Amino acid sequence: MSLYASRFNSDGLARRPGLLRLIHLDLPLLLGIAVLAVVSMVALYSAGGQDGDLLVRQGIRLAIAFGFLLVAAQIPPEVLRRHAPWLFLVGLGLLLAVMVLGEIGKGARRWLDLGFVRFQPSELMKLLLPMMVAWLVTQRPLPPNLWRIGLGLILIVVPTALVARQPDLGTALLLFCSGLFVLFLAGMRWWMITSLLAAAAAAAPVAWTFFLHDYQRQRILTMFNPESDRLGAGYHIIQSKIAVGSGGLYGKGWLNGTQSQLEFLPERSTDFIFAVLAEEFGFAGMLALLVLYLLIVARGLYIAMNAQTTFGCLLAGSLTLTFFIYVLVNVGMVIGLLPVVGLPLPLVSYGGTSMVTMMAAFGILMSIHTHRKLLEPH
Amino acid sequence: MRTRITFRDIAQEKRLFTGRVVVAAVVMLLLTLALVARLAWLQIINADHFATLSHNNRISVVPLPPTRGIIYDRNGVILAQNLPSYSLEIVPERTPNLQQTIDELAEIIRIGEHDRERFFQERALRRRFESIPIRTRLTEEEAARFAVHSHRFPGVEIEARLIRHYPHGMSTAHVVGYVGRINALDMERIDRSAYTGTNHIGKIGLERQYEDLLLGRVGFQQVETNALGRVLRVLDRTPPYPGNDLILHLDIGLQQAAMAAFGEERGAAVVLDPHTGAVLAMASVPGYDPNPFVQGIGRAAYSALLESPERPLNDRALRGLYAPGSTVKPFIALAGLELGEITPQWTVFSRGWFQLPGDERRYRDWRRRGHGLTDLNKSLVESVDTYYYELAHRLGIDRLSSYLAPFGFGQRTGIDIPNELGGVLPSREWKRGARGMAWFPGETVITGIGQGFWLTTPLQLASTTAILANRGERIEPRLLREVVGSEPITLEPPQRESLRVVRRSNWDAVIEGMVNSVHGQGGTARRIAPGLPWQVAGKTGTAQVVGAPQDDDDFDSSTLPKHLHNHALFIAFAPAHAPEIAVAVVVEHGGSGGRVAAPIARRILDHYFDLTPLEERP
Structure with a gap:
């Protein structure tokens, strides 16, 4: 339905805007999120050993995250664009602050304690970085020239490096992608993309020797040969593959997964929840879940293509592609295609600060879609 | 600002952007297909294989603890050695009701409060598939009595373990020291996987000083087990490396x-x-x-040593x-x-x-x-x-x-x-x-x-x-x-x-x-x-x-x-x-x-x- 047709009926009279429209929500995305929330509850009930409290806690988290979605949806994209540069600077400042006075949890310095709440500035950066890059490239007509791409790359590398130092490889990867996606969507020349990829490939051995921590190297080696460390890092992958594989075509049935119920599977409520679902609902169930994720991504891309400003296009596109990366990296890790990187399965894994960010991103997508102004009636 | 916008060709930008979205969509589709292909490989083509692994014939990895190095004096007299000893061990994962199982075991074999306490302490520190001793130093008779009743106790087994022994303990306790059970404090300073299957660690003296040399490296055995957890056959074996022997200047x-x-x-x-x-x-x-310390000295015996006016522990x-x-x-x-x-x-x-x-x-x-x-x-x-x-x-x-x-x-x-x-x-x-x-x-x-x-x-x-x-x-x-x-x-x-x-x-x-x-x-x-x-x-x-x-x-x-x-x-x-x-x-x-x-x-x-x-x- 074109914008015009959605606002006017066949007589050219204004339709009454629906309630969802008034509060700037998008029905298809909302439906997708709701279904994922249900999937999450189903999976958590099984993974957590039929623990009702776990579901209540997840429900509360979802509700809080949804609150962020509602707020984000009310902010017109033009406001975001105007304020992108200084918001980005604030975000960068917070990242630096966390480096100096952050809280240490699980061996990494990621948290900032504000007294009443602890939060991860790197999460905020996931939204601010694509905004900033989109602002940068839309200052001039697209496609961006080499100079602007270079500037963009610097903007991307600085926060990525800060987050990687924490160390939080998963988030650093997502930050890097979210920024690059904006450049890619903005029409970065193919030759630049190819040379960038070539440079990255050349830099990989350097990064391997100088920037990766021992445990990170270990994880990558383990992916290629999980049997080398059966009781250590390889244990996750071996057990997870057994869980997924033994699910078969239709699964063992809800609450019947032996791998998950007998606690063979580590981290089954959080990062490895996909394995629980795969064991109990089989190939068919997982196909359906992947299709659901693809539908959400498709809706995101639709919103991006119909955005009115180039800034809106780029931001919506980048957020959608980043969402896909979450799914890809998490599922790829669980089924042994990618190294163990601590990324949750979006909106299904228990907890995770990233749930708030993800919901806020959906809020921005909805805002971009619902704040469009009428241009002309044919 | 305004002048720049007039140069902007909105339609051209839109075309460029749409093109890129299409590329992205295609790539995402291909990547998703890769995921689906891998899922199909795991869940359809190899489903039987993985089902075997996860169901009754569960493959499990059994650690093979290394033998701790022996300590000799300058003339080759043994000061610390390893002697075989029977212990009764439980794998929590294969035992449905631990408390009840232990109660029933206590009817055939003496299990004291101290043994129970130690068992549950250690359980909290170990993975579910690791076997934990409930009683050590079984007599031949006790071992035989359990063998008769073993069918009633899935997941409980008699293990022949090597226990550290100090033949000249009374004269070497302060120098050689002793090993003891790994406790929560030790857990924090060790690499857990190096101690898989090993229950002891050097606590004081040379046993502690040269822990790294004495320990050796753990090996693994991949075994196929049936639903009761009994080992059917050994599939693969990585042997352990024994620890180094120490020769002292001490005479x-x-x-x-x-x-x-x-x-x-x-x-x-x-x-x-x-x-x-x-x-x-x-x-x-x-x-x-030092020998009673190896398996965990009883509280009464320990406080007797501590409170003795002779202060022997000093x-x-x-x-x-x-x-x-x-x-x-x-x-x-x-x-x-x-x-x-x-x-x-x-x-x-x-x-x-x-x-x-x-x-x-x-x-x-x-x-x-x-x-x-x-x-x-x-x-x-x-x-x-x-x-x-x-x-x-x-x-x-x-x-x-x-x-x-x-x-x-x-x-x-x-x-x-x-x-x-x-x-x-x-x-x-x-x-x-x-x-x-x-x-x-x-x-x-x-x-x-x-x-x-x-x-x-x-x-x-x-x-x-x-x-x-x-x-x-x-x-x-x-x-x-x-x-x-x-x-x-x-x-x-x-x-x-x-x-x-x-x-x-x-x-x-x-x-x-x-x-x-x-x-x-x-x-x-x-x-x-x-x-x-x-x-x-x-x-x-x-x-x-x-x-x-x-x-x-x-x-x-x-x-x-x-x-x-x-x-x-x-x-x-x-x-x-x-x-x-x-x-x-x-x-x-x-x-x-x-x-x-x-x-x-x-x-x-x-x-x-x-x-x-x-x-x-x-």
Whole structure:
């Protein structure tokens, strides 16, 4: 339905805007999120050993995250664009602050304690970085020239490096992608993309020797040969593959997964929840879940293509592609295609600060879609 | 701003963007297809394989713990070994109701409260598939009784494990130490996967010091098990690497002789090879049996050891702090000579006391009527306090302590065993730091006879005695001589340091005095001289436990109850002119260095040099 047709009926009279429209929500995305929330509850009930409290806690988290979605949806994209540069600077400042006075949890310095709440500035950066890059490239007509791409790359590398130092490889990867996606969507020349990829490939051995921590190297080696460390890092992958594989075509049935119920599977409520679902609902169930994720991504891309400003296009596109990366990296890790990187399965894994960010991103997508102004009636 | 926007070709930008979105969509679709393909490979093509793994015939990985290295003494006598022992173990993962299973087990095999407590403590630390002992050291009969009933207990099995055993435990507990069960505290400092299948870790002594060498590397066995958890067959095996064996400098015969030499007394004796720093014996009396600690000593037995007035758990050789008393006189004399303050011919007239100029207080000699005209030799032979009061006063505390520090007084010797104490070498700085007070001249005077703030350990005394024997070379004491393992390991040699020697004849004069204190007329250690084929250089010492009242001439600590008697000390090296060993003996509340400590040292010499003991002489 074109914008015009959605606002006017066949007589050219204004339709009454629906309630969802008034509060700037998008029905298809909302439906997708709701279904994922249900999937999450189903999976958590099984993974957590039929623990009702776990579901209540997840429900509360979802509700809080949804609150962020509602707020984000009310902010017109033009406001975001105007304020992108200084918001980005604030975000960068917070990242630096966390480096100096952050809280240490699980061996990494990621948290900032504000007294009443602890939060991860790197999460905020996931939204601010694509905004900033989109602002940068839309200052001039697209496609961006080499100079602007270079500037963009610097903007991307600085926060990525800060987050990687924490160390939080998963988030650093997502930050890097979210920024690059904006450049890619903005029409970065193919030759630049190819040379960038070539440079990255050349830099990989350097990064391997100088920037990766021992445990990170270990994880990558383990992916290629999980049997080398059966009781250590390889244990996750071996057990997870057994869980997924033994699910078969239709699964063992809800609450019947032996791998998950007998606690063979580590981290089954959080990062490895996909394995629980795969064991109990089989190939068919997982196909359906992947299709659901693809539908959400498709809706995101639709919103991006119909955005009115180039800034809106780029931001919506980048957020959608980043969402896909979450799914890809998490599922790829669980089924042994990618190294163990601590990324949750979006909106299904228990907890995770990233749930708030993800919901806020959906809020921005909805805002971009619902704040469009009428241009002309044919 | 506005002018730029007019150049903008919105439609062209849109086309560009749409093109990129299409590319992205295609790539995402392909990546999703890759995920789907992998899922299909796992869940459709290999579903049966994985189903087998996860269902009844579950593949499990069984760790094969390495054998801990054996510890030998210098002659190849075993000091720590591994003996097979049956233990009853439970794999929590395969046992549906733990509490009930244990209750039922208790009906056939004795399981105490202590066993249960230990089991649940350890369970909290281990993974579900790891097997945890509920009872150790089963008798043959108990093992047989369980075998009959084993079908009732899935997930419970008899394991033959190797248990650490110390054949000469009573005499080696302080040196070799012992292993014990890994507890929560240990878990924090170890690499858990290296200890998979291993329940024990070195807790103290050499077992702790050389844990990394002794441990070895864990192996794995991949086994197929049925639904009851019984092993059907072994699929794959990575053998464990055994730990390295350790060969010590310690001579267990000498160690036991040293302990026996104490008789009913308590204290410590250390025997060093002055040329190599090798620790030949390091005895703390009384000892205790470390074997009960291996499987976890019962609370009652442990508190009995802790609360015993003999304090057997206290390693007196390494951590016992005693005032060195007159054993420091050779060092003080050396300080006077080397710093040019005195010559061997310099004399003091001993009237029985010393007074600081302008001070009323009298510092008494141990012999009330004094020793008369005293030169260096006599001062050592008769241990003349007045001579050293005067000498210490002339040297002053600053020169004294800075000369003595390089000998290692007040510092850890650096022996290869944890928790050594360093003692105190009194100095102006030390007192300001530790007590926050200024130094008084009177304190210098009593420092001259090894009293006051001065504290040493028996090990430190032996080490400083070795420096005298070496005429100025300081070597770190070492217990470990050699490591024997699959890969050669070279040990770092002990640190050596040459002290400044101004004039060798000064050292000879002091050593001559020590020789005369054993062999000369009126020597404080003369009673140990008979029957020695060569000369011994020695020095007795007495460390005050209760301060002798300076105005009571008749004070005699031997009239007090035993626990208030003075500590008796003796240091020696032998033969004096070609030293093979250096010895330090401290007897707690022994009373007199010459009467009690020196004879113990003599018994140690007798054993080492194979001499006829004093007691057996016609």
